[in-house]
Amino acid sequence: MKDSAVDAELETAVPAAEGPVEKVAPDPIKAVRAPAEAPRYYQVRKNDTLTRIAQKVYGDPGKWRMLYEENKDTLDGPEKLRLGQKIRIPDLNE
Numbered sequence: 001m002k003d004s005a006v007d008a009e010l011e012t013a014v015p016a017a018e019g020p021v022e023k024v025a026p027d028p029i030k031a032v033r034a035p036a037e038a039p040r041y042y043q044v045r046k047n048d049t050l051t052r053i054a055q056k057v058y059g060d061p062g063k064w065r066m067l068y069e070e071n072k073d074t075l076d077g078p079e080k081l082r083l084g085q086k087i088r089i090p091d092l093n094e
Contacts, residue, residue, distance in 0.1 A: 040089040044081045057089050066090055 042053055050064035068078045070090040075081070 041086045042089050044085045
């Protein structure tokens with residue numbers, strides 16, 4: 001059910017623009033840049049391996065190599081996880 005009193009009130013509450021209305025193009029830099037998402041992390045638990053972590057976060061143990069590549073700077077090797085260590089979890093869409 002449409003309320004004509006509310007429609008009339010809204011029409012009169014917003015003044016009409018006088019003269020031509022200039023269209024403003026969006027800022028091209030703001031339009032292109034999406035807000036950066038904070039990186040995701042996983043804290044290594046007892047008996048974790050990159051394969052097990054990949055299974056937990058991606059549902060695919062074969063993605064362990066992505067985890068290794070993303071964390072090479074903090075890992076001594078793919079088998080060298082430390083209990084409590086935080087590793088970055090890359091987004092699959094990147």
